Amino acid sequence: MENRTLVAENPPAAPSRTPALALEGVGKRYPGADCDALRGIDLEIRDRELVAVVGQSGCGKTTMLRIIAGLEVPDTGTVRIGGKVVAGPGTWVAPEHRGVGMVFQDFALFPHLKVEQNIAYGLNHLPRAARKDRIQRMLELVDLEGLGSRYPHQLSGGQQQRVALARSLAPEPKVLLLDEPFSNLDAPLKASLRDGLTKVIRRTGVPTLLVVHDVEDVVVLANRVAVLREGRIVQQGSPIGLCQNPGDPYTARFFERLRTPDANRFPIEAIEEETGAGTS
Amino acid sequence: MEIALPRNWRLAVRSLPWGWTAVSLVLVLLLAIPVITIPIGALAPAGEAWAHVSETLLPSYFGNTLFLVLTSGTIAAVIGAGTAWLVAMCDFPGRRLFRWALVLPLAVPAYMAAYVYSGMVGVTGPIQRMIRAVVPGAGDTLFYWNVMRIEVVAVLFGLVLFPYVYLPARALLESRAGPTLEAARVLGRGHASVFWSIGLPLARPALVGGVALVLMEVVNDYGAVKYYGVPTFTTGIFRAWFSLGDLDSAIRLSAMLMMLVLTLLVIERWQRGQARYVTSGEASRPAPYRLRGAKGLAAALFCAVPIAFGFLLPVLQLILWALRTAPQVVDGRFVRLAANSLGLAGLAGLIAVTIALVLSYTSRLDRTDITRAASRVALLGYSVPGAVIAVGVLTVSIFLDGIFGGGARLILTGTVVALVAAYVVRFLAVAYLPVEAGLERVGTNLTEASRMLGARPLRTLLRIEVPLLRGTLVAAGTLVVIDVLKELPLTLILRPFNFDTLATRAFQLASDEQVAESAPAALLVILCATLVVAVLHRTLDGKPDLGR
Numbered sequence: 001m002e003n004r005t006l007v008a009e010n011p012p013a014a015p016s017r018t019p020a021l022a023l024e025g026v027g028k029r030y031p032g033a034d035c036d037a038l039r040g041i042d043l044e045i046r047d048r049e050l051v052a053v054v055g056q057s058g059c060g061k062t063t064m065l066r067i068i069a070g071l072e073v074p075d076t077g078t079v080r081i082g083g084k085v086v087a088g089p090g091t092w093v094a095p096e097h098r099g100v101g102m103v104f105q106d107f108a109l110f111p112h113l114k115v116e117q118n119i120a121y122g123l124n125h126l127p128r129a130a131r132k133d134r135i136q137r138m139l140e141l142v143d144l145e146g147l148g149s150r151y152p153h154q155l156s157g158g159q160q161q162r163v164a165l166a167r168s169l170a171p172e173p174k175v176l177l178l179d180e181p182f183s184n185l186d187a188p189l190k191a192s193l194r195d196g197l198t199k200v201i202r203r204t205g206v207p208t209l210l211v212v213h214d215v216e217d218v219v220v221l222a223n224r225v226a227v228l229r230e231g232r233i234v235q236q237g238s239p240i241g242l243c244q245n246p247g248d249p250y251t252a253r254f255f256e257r258l259r260t261p262d263a264n265r266f267p268i269e270a271i272e273e274e275t276g277a278g279t280s
Numbered sequence: 281m282e283i284a285l286p287r288n289w290r291l292a293v294r295s296l297p298w299g300w301t302a303v304s305l306v307l308v309l310l311l312a313i314p315v316i317t318i319p320i321g322a323l324a325p326a327g328e329a330w331a332h333v334s335e336t337l338l339p340s341y342f343g344n345t346l347f348l349v350l351t352s353g354t355i356a357a358v359i360g361a362g363t364a365w366l367v368a369m370c371d372f373p374g375r376r377l378f379r380w381a382l383v384l385p386l387a388v389p390a391y392m393a394a395y396v397y398s399g400m401v402g403v404t405g406p407i408q409r410m411i412r413a414v415v416p417g418a419g420d421t422l423f424y425w426n427v428m429r430i431e432v433v434a435v436l437f438g439l440v441l442f443p444y445v446y447l448p449a450r451a452l453l454e455s456r457a458g459p460t461l462e463a464a465r466v467l468g469r470g471h472a473s474v475f476w477s478i479g480l481p482l483a484r485p486a487l488v489g490g491v492a493l494v495l496m497e498v499v500n501d502y503g504a505v506k507y508y509g510v511p512t513f514t515t516g517i518f519r520a521w522f523s524l525g526d527l528d529s530a531i532r533l534s535a536m537l538m539m540l541v542l543t544l545l546v547i548e549r550w551q552r553g554q555a556r557y558v559t560s561g562e563a564s565r566p567a568p569y570r571l572r573g574a575k576g577l578a579a580a581l582f583c584a585v586p587i588a589f590g591f592l593l594p595v596l597q598l599i600l601w602a603l604r605t606a607p608q609v610v611d612g613r614f615v616r617l618a619a620n621s622l623g624l625a626g627l628a629g630l631i632a633v634t635i636a637l638v639l640s641y642t643s644r645l646d647r648t649d650i651t652r653a654a655s656r657v658a659l660l661g662y663s664v665p666g667a668v669i670a671v672g673v674l675t676v677s678i679f680l681d682g683i684f685g686g687g688a689r690l691i692l693t694g695t696v697v698a699l700v701a702a703y704v705v706r707f708l709a710v711a712y713l714p715v716e717a718g719l720e721r722v723g724t725n726l727t728e729a730s731r732m733l734g735a736r737p738l739r740t741l742l743r744i745e746v747p748l749l750r751g752t753l754v755a756a757g758t759l760v761v762i763d764v765l766k767e768l769p770l771t772l773i774l775r776p777f778n779f780d781t782l783a784t785r786a787f788q789l790a791s792d793e794q795v796a797e798s799a800p801a802a803l804l805v806i807l808c809a810t811l812v813v814a815v816l817h818r819t820l821d822g823k824p825d826l827g828r
């Protein structure tokens with residue numbers, strides 16, 4: 001079973017409930033490619049869970065997110081969201097009908113729409129008053145009150161990321177996907193943004209799958225890690241578990257930085273303390 | 281905006297509802313039918329009239345068309361490549377002005393230049409009369425030089441069409457020739473040697489592509505060759521249809537003309553070989569050759585002459601004529617004429633842009649071979665001469681009217697509907713290419729983000745791509761409007777009875793020896809075209825120029 005000691009706030013999901021997101025034997029090969037982008041992926045995410053996918057670039061992380069989002073069609077396997085099949089043999093649900101939220105790597109904010117219009121974009125089904133109310137709540141959630149009438153280019157990188165997050169959360173998605181949420185941000189900004197992001201996601205409790213590069217992100221953000229290599233999940237478990245018992249050299253190297261304390265890196269105990277304290 | 285994904289990772293195959301694909305395929309089919317009708321129609325057994333046409337007229341059609349293609353192509357290539365090299369690689373007095381003004385001849389339709397020159401330098405024109413009056417003995421020995429010759433037409437084509445070569449060649453030299461040419465200079469090569477050994481080979485794909493466009497325009501022309509009495513395939517098509525009422529021969533001639541164009545396109549592909557246009561990359565202008573004194577003057581002259589003959593002189597002459605005739609010509613009827621033309625062109629532009637948007641959006645989201653091939657088929661019309669498309673539309677509309685109209689009621693034939701349809705078939709590519717490039721620029725990730733937020737493809741298109749591409753869409757539509765305003769052969773064949781546009785009115789007045797009376801209409805067309813050519817050239821060109 002996963003180790004949950006890291007995050008006190010998230011209680012383990014009741015095992016009887018259907019997982020928020022389930023992948024079964026998902027495989028994908030791009031036309032013209034000489035090997036599979038993904039092979040036999042099995043993965044489950046339960047309510048309130050935050051799962052990180054790590055792996056070298058080109059190992060299939062982004063493909064996996066795009067298949068869940070409905071932006072790519074898997075060749076094999078089944079994708080279920082809230083127990084309902086959205087992709088599988090003979091079944092296909094278009095991205096606009098899946099109820100999946102996604103924060104893109106470059107945020108993909110609509111440059112011609114104001115912040116509030118960006119957030120309102122997915123709220124077409126709501127009556128006007130409810131929509132206004134939701135926009136306001138979202139702006140508060142990501143600490144951007146008063147910036148609703150700005151355009152994206154008038155915001156800093158960190159603010160843009162928070163708009164992207166608010167926009168994807170506004171329609172209350174069943175699952176949230178984050179594609180390398182910090183790769184477009186400066187390092188000094190990152191730590192505070194990461195805390196903010198964690199706080200927002202935990203507060204909404206939306207089950208989240210995120211692709212990250214940095215081991216610190218994994219340890220701070222995720223309840224569980226899945227290590228992807230050459231299109232397959234080679235190991236998954238709690239960050240601490242994987243750090244202590246890496247299944248292969250890549251995983252070992254990935255977590256290595258945590259075990260060699262130096263001036264710039266947290267020792268793992270400090271992180272444990274910090275996250276434990278920060279989220280309670 | 282940078283997308284971190286590899287290029288081939290696109291939206292899913294099925295992420296677009298089948299309805300879009302179906303609508304696109306139907307549109308493509310409708311657009312392709314008039315073009316496909318021609319070769320199919322030519323397969324039918326020939327009538328008796330065809331034997332006459334093929335024996336007595338075909339050799340001269342073929343010979344003249346070939347002569348025009350070769351001569352005008354060469355002239356345009358020399359002027360285009362020369363001016364492009366000078367403007368891109370050298371410094372000489374007036375370079376900045378020439379860089380921009382060399383595009384202007386594009387605004388003058390070849391047939392208008394043709395009759396202006398015939399009026400100016402013809403036997404009864406002011407120049408020959410002056411020579412006869414001034415030069416002693418010229419009047420007595422009857423100095424009458426007949427300008428109504430095929431060689432003059434070829435030169436005229438070269439003078440107004442060379443910007444098709446100049447523009448891509450200059451863009452290529454300016455955008456990517458820099459390092460290579462500087463290397464050649466550092467290695468000690470002289471100016472001429474660098475031009476022949478590096479410049480020309482580098483610019484070859486652009487030159488070949490540009491010359492191909494020139495040749496398309498040459499075989500498309502009806503007005504100039506008709507005015508100068510040079511029988512070509514287009515005049516043959518007109519003769520067969522209007523004088524002899526022989527649709528069968530018109531179809532056969534059209535099919536042959538299409539074969540000719542096809543041959544040109546194949547040669548272009550083969551000549552270009554592996555080389556492709558490279559428009560991306562930083563604009564780095566290499567250290568220019570400084571041309572001073574006599575050399576600088578010669579360079580300025582080389583650029584000034586084509587502008588003078590291809591734009592300034594004809595426009596000046598038209599202005600002089602217009603000043604004289606405008607009081608009589610410009611009346612209520614003229615205003616209606618202008619409104620007719622603009623309305624027609626605007627409608628065609630709107631439809632073309634809408635279809636272009638639907639087709640390029642579909643082929644971008646639904647990346648199957650079918651939709652991609654379909655969008656290429658839809659662009660066929662641009663390489664097919666207007667007269668051929670007119671014959672194709674005519675054939676189809678007569679056929680359809682036979683089925684649905686019944687007897688005297690003609691729904692399509694000789695109506696504005698057929699005319700607009702033909703414009704769209706002919707000029708769709710003009711709208712499609714910029715729209716496609718615009719969508720490419722916007723990228724797929726905003727589309728994906730929109731759909732992840734629950735917006736269907738149509739809503740995404742209307743709320744994301746259309747507002748973001750507003751400028752591009754307007755520009756694309758305007759290009760179509762200008763092309764329609766200038767269009768002559770297709771309009772002459774398909775226009776409803778007693779229906780005139782600025783172009784047909786100007787041409788008809790000129791043909792009736794009322795050249796001066798045709799000037800206001802012609803000027804209006806050229807004025808619109810000039811504005812668009814100038815503005816678009818500035819905006820499309822803005823960025824590289826800032827770097828200087």
